Amino acid sequence: xxxxxxxxxxxxxxxKSTQSALLASWLEEQGRTIVLSREPGGTELxxxxxxxxxxxxxxxxxxxxxxxxAADRAHNIATKIRPALERGDVVLQDRYLDxxxxxxxxxxxxxxxxxxxxxxxxxxxxxPDLTILLDLDETVGRSxxxxxxxxxxxxxxxxQDFHARVRASYLELADAEPERFLxxxxxxxxxxxxxxxxxxxATLL
Ligand code: TMP
Numbered sequence: 470x471x472x473x474x475x476x477x478x479x480x481x482x483x484x485k486s487t488q489s490a491l492l493a494s495w496l497e498e499q500g501r502t503i504v505l506s507r508e509p510g511g512t513e514l515x516x517x518x519x520x521x522x523x524x525x526x527x528x529x530x531x532x533x534x535x536x537x538x539a540a541d542r543a544h545n546i547a548t549k550i551r552p553a554l555e556r557g558d559v560v561l562q563d564r565y566l567d568x569x570x571x572x573x574x575x576x577x578x579x580x581x582x583x584x585x586x587x588x589x590x591x592x593x594x595x596x597p598d599l600t601i602l603l604d605l606d607e608t609v610g611r612s613x614x615x616x617x618x619x620x621x622x623x624x625x626x627x628x629q630d631f632h633a634r635v636r637a638s639y640l641e642l643a644d645a646e647p648e649r650f651l652x653x654x655x656x657x658x659x660x661x662x663x664x665x666x667x668x669x670x671a672t673l674l
Contacts, residue, residue, distance in 0.1 A: 470501075472554030473673055475566040479603035480636055481625050482613035483655040488560050488603065491663045492670065496559050499674060504553040507563035509541040513550055520590060523622035528557070532579040533656035533659070535584055543591035550595070557585050566592065567600060567642050572624060575638030576631045601666055605655035634640050 475492075477485040493503045510519035517539045522534065529537070542565070553560050574581030574609035607629055614625060643650035651669045653662050 470557040472557050473501075473513055473559045473668065474550065474554055474597045474598075475560065475595040475661070476562045476600045477603065478564060478568070478571075478600055478639060479502065479655055480607055480610040480639075482603050482610035482617075483603040483605040484659070485563050486605060487659060488552055488568050488666060489563055490603070491659070492666055493561055495663075495667055496670070501674070502556070502558045504549070504558045504560045505561060505562075506545060506549060508565060508568065510543060511541075511545040511562070514544050515541045523624070529623070533577060535573040536570060537592040542566065542569075542588060546592040546595055547561045549653065562597075565597060565600070567602075567639065570642060571635045571638040575634040576624070576627065581638065586626075591653060594622065597649065598673060599669065600646075600650050601642075601669075602639055602650055602652045603655035604636070604652055607636050609656060630658055645670060654664070 477489055479485055489505065492515070498501055509522050510516050518537055522537045522541070527575070539636070546587060550560055566585060569588050570581050570585050572586040573579050610632065611629065614621070618625070640652070641654045651666070652666055655662070
């Protein structure tokens with residue numbers, strides 16, 4: 470059985486973790502072994518990097534931030550994701566290189582192509598088989614977050630225009646690679662999103 474690398478992308482509050490959990494249990498019913506991961510923070514080293522990236526007090530220069538995400542990614546892909554794919558497992562990962570292009574590229578206004586190339590270098594050119602983009606109006610994402618958070622991390626704390634750029638960048642990325650992306654409106658019901666995801670994933674099994 471060959472491995473499958475599926476990533477979930479979308480703004481903060483778009484429902485990625487809910488959909489990832491639903492997809493994982495459906496895939497298990499199909500007899501597949503699932504490896505769950507996330508960036509930043511999918512490995513032990515990643516957990517430490519996540520703490521620095523998201524919660525360390527004070528300014529982090531945009532290029533330093535991009536490199537920290539890339540360091541997390543390099544270690545996650547080399548030590549966790551590639552071995553899982555070689556075993557034939559299905560990897561479900563919350564966020565990957567598209568997050569860097571959208572947040573550090575469009576959000577922090579670094580060159581998106583340079584940010585993408587940095588990620589590809591970090592991950593030795595590994596691209597997902599499928600990327601599910603849960604597209605959400607940033608004002609709705611914000612109000613969902615307001616209901617579930619008492620404190621924001623470094624990126625969540627950014628202003629609305631930052632999150633509007635992130636959203637627009639995600640949609641551009643999806644347009645540029647329609648065969649890799651499945652774009653779904655995150656405002657739809659949990660069950661209708663889950664069933665659209667299952668339908669697409671079924672074609673890859
Ligand atoms: P999470 O809370 O969804 O795990 O995401 C952590 C935050 O990190 C989220 O606001 C998006 C941001 N992020 C980037 O800015 N660049 C990246 O490459 C990744 C993976 C996440």
